[in-house]
């Protein structure tokens with residue numbers, strides 16, 4: 001049977017958020033970004049432009065970096081979602097990527113950072129040894145108004161280099 | 169910026185999707201990857217009463233290779249197409265895909281969705297036009313195939329009727345001894361092109377043109393083909409390249425906007441057309457030798 005939900009009705013949306021089963025209600029027009037923040041209270045995902053330009057709202061949906069302002073919550077029913085909250089197990093146990101961001105001044109205000117980190121997770125899993133041009137091409141999907149991107153590129157390169165020496 | 173309220177339907181088959189379209193007509197709107205439509209909904213540039221989400225339809229997520237074309241279903245994502253080796257058969261499509269949006273938007277955006285959206289500076293409509301491809305449309309009553317040149321009408325406007333769904337894009341496979349090229353000029357990687365150009369050149373063993381197809385995007389309300397009829401059977405000399413550059417600047421109507429003047433776009437149209445023909449020519453020659 002084809003699912004049909006009227007404009008005013010709320011539907012129960014079930015997702016796996018960072019490994020935990022979660023549920024909340026949304027009307028069809030609710031953006032996935034708003035659902036994560038205002039219904040599930042996962043505020044790590046930021047919202048900048050709401051029209052697919054800045055990349056701040058990027059999370060992993062079934063392993064892929066996707067802009068959550070360009071998806072409605074109702075479309076994500078049943079999805080496996082990973083957000084920045086799922087990266088570090090505690091504030092003093094950052095992932096290698098997060099530590100490299102900290103060390104290389106890859107963030108200042110940090111508004112863009114959660115989205116960029118999530119893109120990097122997929123990107124580095126697919127391409128363990130990217131060159132700088134590939135890194136910059138991937139980063140073109142994110143706007144950062146603070147850093148000039150240089151520190152971000154350096155952080156990613158450092159993670160790549162560390163991985164290649166540790167596996168060598 | 170939140171979308172206006174809409175009802176949501178999620179068909180599981182093409183039949184259900186075209187059924188919903190037939191029922192709602194102009195009030196219904198199909199969403200595939202939503203990487204263009206999502207922004208338009210949030211900005212309330214479009215306010216459909218019913219959003220028809222085709223993302224969970226199985227039968228549209230396939231790429232099928234036929235004898236003379238590759239058929240790309242309505243929900244094939246750009247990133248999946250890029251990773252699919254069978255797209256070697258359609259090199260112009262492969263060459264254009266990395267220019268479409270960003271890594272993150274290609275994760276969700278579809279090939280057919282970009283064609284349906286018909287932005288005048290978008291890459292995939294241009295590539296489909298130059299390849300001589302077509303679009304398969306289905307309604308409750310019938311299926312029809314429309315050539316790209318007839319499909320793209322104007323800015324965000326196509327020959328699709330209100331009750332029709334794009335079920336696939338049909339991409340001709342490149343003939344032997346054919347070279348291709350795709351290039352665009354944009355301020356920032358991933359932005360819509362200020363001017364984009366694409367070419368396919370097929371040569372015979374005597375280095376003469378069997379087929380030459382050159383197109384431009386970003387220079388008017390829809391992608392256009394440059395008139396190349398007089399070059400068939402000829403060798404692509406420097407004189408012919410000059411003529412292509414001149415032809416590219418004729419009969420186009422680019423806009424003035426914040427990014428570029430109409431004059432600049434007209435100039436670039438000639439430069440880019442020449443560039444892609446030259447590159448396609450060299451690729452075709454290396455294929456002949």
Ligand code: FES
Pocket residue numbers: 046047048049050051052053054055056057058067068069070
């Ligand atoms: S808030 Fe989603 S891309 Fe800017």
Ligand code: FES
Pocket residue numbers: 106107108109110111112113143144145146147
């Ligand atoms: S750190 Fe401020 S926007 Fe990137």
